[in-house]
Amino acid sequence: MGEHETPIATVDVALFTLGEGNLCVMLARRPDNAKVFPGVFALPGGYVHVTEDDDTGACARRVLRDKAGLSAPYLEQLYTFSGKFRDPRAWSLSVAYYAVVPATELTGKSLCLAPVDDLPALPFDHNQIVTAAVRRLRGKAAYSSLPTFLLPEKFTFDELHSVYQQVIGVELNKVSFRRKIENQGIVVPIAGEKQYGAHRPAQLYRVAEDALKEFDQTL
């Protein structure tokens, strides 16, 4: 210790939400005085601050608070990217996280959202981070309550179905989807609450408390 040069230690966050029917990831403009890639859009990230952050998860939450003004209800460590060449400044190590928020949380904020299936070229290895995060999210989405983190508090069954389709990126047969969701007890109908509109009134649902509790964000 002491005699060794230490790597740069950062955290990067891929924040997912839905925008115009697509799974999107949030990009943040790097400061104009940044040493590398000034003014360029990238994943929000930053150095680990040993005096402020309890751990890298706390660092990721601070980054989201500072760069997007929000606290993510779902945040999971993805993978640690590292190496000699990923950052032009020095040997660097980035603990990457991904987060999932409903689009309603972002209303009124001027954030840049890019569809994950049509991503611009990003600095560092951020394209690789997004690709890995999308794979993880889609892999977990099909058999879990994870996509419900993209929904507002109350939603119709059609909205639920649509969110799963957008996240997974394939069409899902509505009948078998309903059976699967009901078997897993992921959502519960809200007694007496319906959504009224152009169509016949639709039952409103909320996420079952147990469905969220059993979802392990830590490992």
Added chain:
Amino acid sequence: MGEHETPIATVDVALFTLGEGNLCVMLARRPDNAKVFPGVFALPGGYVHVTEDDDTGACARRVLRDKAGLSAPYLEQLYTFSGKFRDPRAWSLSVAYYAVVPATELTGKSLCLAPVDDLPALPFDHNQIVTAAVRRLRGKAAYSSLPTFLLPEKFTFDELHSVYQQVIGVELNKVSFRRKIENQGIVVPIAGEKQYGAHRPAQLYRVAEDALKEFDQTL
């Protein structure tokens, strides 16, 4: 940069093998002149050396080479453990890996192997790392070729069955296990090779090349 204090950056490796019918993890004695926990058994680990290591994976392979004298055929990043308090020296961050090797690779080496279900108290958060690694290994084992990394090059079906049972930690019905393994094309019989012993000659198998290729160690 520069104005921030940087975390300690290390790599720790949980190396799994089978010993006397149990899934075991290798422990290494910390040097007597170590600043913290001198002479104590712990997971093999070390600082990231920015001049030597291309990335944290290379660092993990170097640690295994230096502390166990072996190159692990299977090595996967597990999770990054971090925080103010996990290391008495300073705010630290450890990229944890797990590796899987056949017991035959360890013959003749004087290594300390501890059964994962009866682990001593380890320094830092190493018990937590082992628990997480065992969970990941067992989770992946049931539906993949991962446990075959614990086998020598040639093996009987009974040996294969036994290795899966030891890794997963439960008894597996031999008939349905055979069906599953055959459906997945994980092993292939070696034409004309049989093991002779006390029982009737047993067909020898090897791992199918495709079974290992499709197994993604990187993410």
